[in-house]
Amino acid sequence: MKKDELLKILMNCNRCGMCQEVCPTYRVSHIEANVARGRNRLIRLALENQLNLDKEPEVEKIINECLLCKACEDSCPSGVPTPEIIASIRAHYTNTKGLPLGKKIMYRGVFSNNKTISLVRNLAWIYQKCGINKLVKFTGLFNKTDEMLPNLPPKNVRSQLPVLLKVLPNADHRVAYFLGCSVNNFFSSIGVASIKVLQENNCDVIVPEVNCCGAPHHSAGDMEEFKRLAKNNLRMLNDLDVEAIIFDCSTCGSVIKDYENLFTGDEEYEKIAAQVAEKVQDISSYLISIDFNKNMGTISKKVTYHDPCHGIRFLKVKDAPREILKSIPGLELIEMQEADMCCGGAGSYGIFNPKLSRDILARKMENFKNTQADILATSCPACTMQLSFGMKIHNLNCSVKHPVELLVQAYEIKSL
Numbered sequence: 001m002k003k004d005e006l007l008k009i010l011m012n013c014n015r016c017g018m019c020q021e022v023c024p025t026y027r028v029s030h031i032e033a034n035v036a037r038g039r040n041r042l043i044r045l046a047l048e049n050q051l052n053l054d055k056e057p058e059v060e061k062i063i064n065e066c067l068l069c070k071a072c073e074d075s076c077p078s079g080v081p082t083p084e085i086i087a088s089i090r091a092h093y094t095n096t097k098g099l100p101l102g103k104k105i106m107y108r109g110v111f112s113n114n115k116t117i118s119l120v121r122n123l124a125w126i127y128q129k130c131g132i133n134k135l136v137k138f139t140g141l142f143n144k145t146d147e148m149l150p151n152l153p154p155k156n157v158r159s160q161l162p163v164l165l166k167v168l169p170n171a172d173h174r175v176a177y178f179l180g181c182s183v184n185n186f187f188s189s190i191g192v193a194s195i196k197v198l199q200e201n202n203c204d205v206i207v208p209e210v211n212c213c214g215a216p217h218h219s220a221g222d223m224e225e226f227k228r229l230a231k232n233n234l235r236m237l238n239d240l241d242v243e244a245i246i247f248d249c250s251t252c253g254s255v256i257k258d259y260e261n262l263f264t265g266d267e268e269y270e271k272i273a274a275q276v277a278e279k280v281q282d283i284s285s286y287l288i289s290i291d292f293n294k295n296m297g298t299i300s301k302k303v304t305y306h307d308p309c310h311g312i313r314f315l316k317v318k319d320a321p322r323e324i325l326k327s328i329p330g331l332e333l334i335e336m337q338e339a340d341m342c343c344g345g346a347g348s349y350g351i352f353n354p355k356l357s358r359d360i361l362a363r364k365m366e367n368f369k370n371t372q373a374d375i376l377a378t379s380c381p382a383c384t385m386q387l388s389f390g391m392k393i394h395n396l397n398c399s400v401k402h403p404v405e406l407l408v409q410a411y412e413i414k415s416l
Ligand code: SF4
Pocket: 012, 013, 014, 015, 016, 017, 018, 019, 020, 036, 037, 040, 072, 075, 076, 077, 078, 079, 080, 082
């Protein structure tokens, strides 16, 4: 966004403070600078030359502490798009100073490349299997950062595709499944469940060779790399002979749906992005739309649902995952307080902002505990990682599951 445009938008903030109630970083810190109003005020001062963004590390920290969760924007009477404003300032920092080394290694070095992320995953799996992680935990090294990693599966999803993908001669539907890098490498049970559930519902599934959606790069202000990844994905998703492109990760789905805005004015990619956006479907919503198979076995448990920010505020998905959960015989859905408040995961936010992230997580886990549910369901691998970490550090013996994992379990119980 250009300086004039930014200033014009910032002028719309009437300082009403309605964002305070919904902003997770404000709710745990009670610091004015940590809410949309405060952040926007600092940016406005900088644009009016009363403050130098590049010479105020404290301001940069505050800009980086925003979760980009969009809760402020949704409750703002003036419609101030704070996450977009923050993203522009982060892009400014990255353009002028480059990415900080840690983010550069993690995002450009690892997430940008499917082979590297796979290699890192394999090394992390060995690290967990041979017990070094327990030694590291004992020494207190990494300040629990390595504990944020889930228990890694022995194989990623892509390596299992030859066995998983079945030929359905009389399929009712043909869909593409977007296998995001987190699900593929860290939460393969979600990816396997998604494919099985789609096939159980007579969908012929294809899995294009995509790369990371670019969410981490966008959140760090690395727009150049974000665009490169987006173009690769659009080339892979363009012109697929499918009725929908299915996402089990709310973040990937919402980022790819928004490529259209990223390429506004780009002759080649704007049209492709619009065509792809039309086919983006959250998996729960898609299953509801095709009247999914409800012939299931019983799961006698209590479950509650955490809305990922990218699910509820970006993709506007609220009821569909709850409908899926409610359809499973024996499974009782209990709503939790603040179900739509960010869990503090926000990609790798917990690594770079551990204190705030854990304070926000503690609030979420308290709300979960109050439901007395056995299972915490959600539809985003970043939330799954954060919430599973929450189970560990709050000593809760409960599981975190994607709705499709429970659905596939219910189908399998029925077929026993
Ligand atoms: S809710 Fe909107 S208008 Fe009100 S203070 Fe927050 S950003 Fe400004």
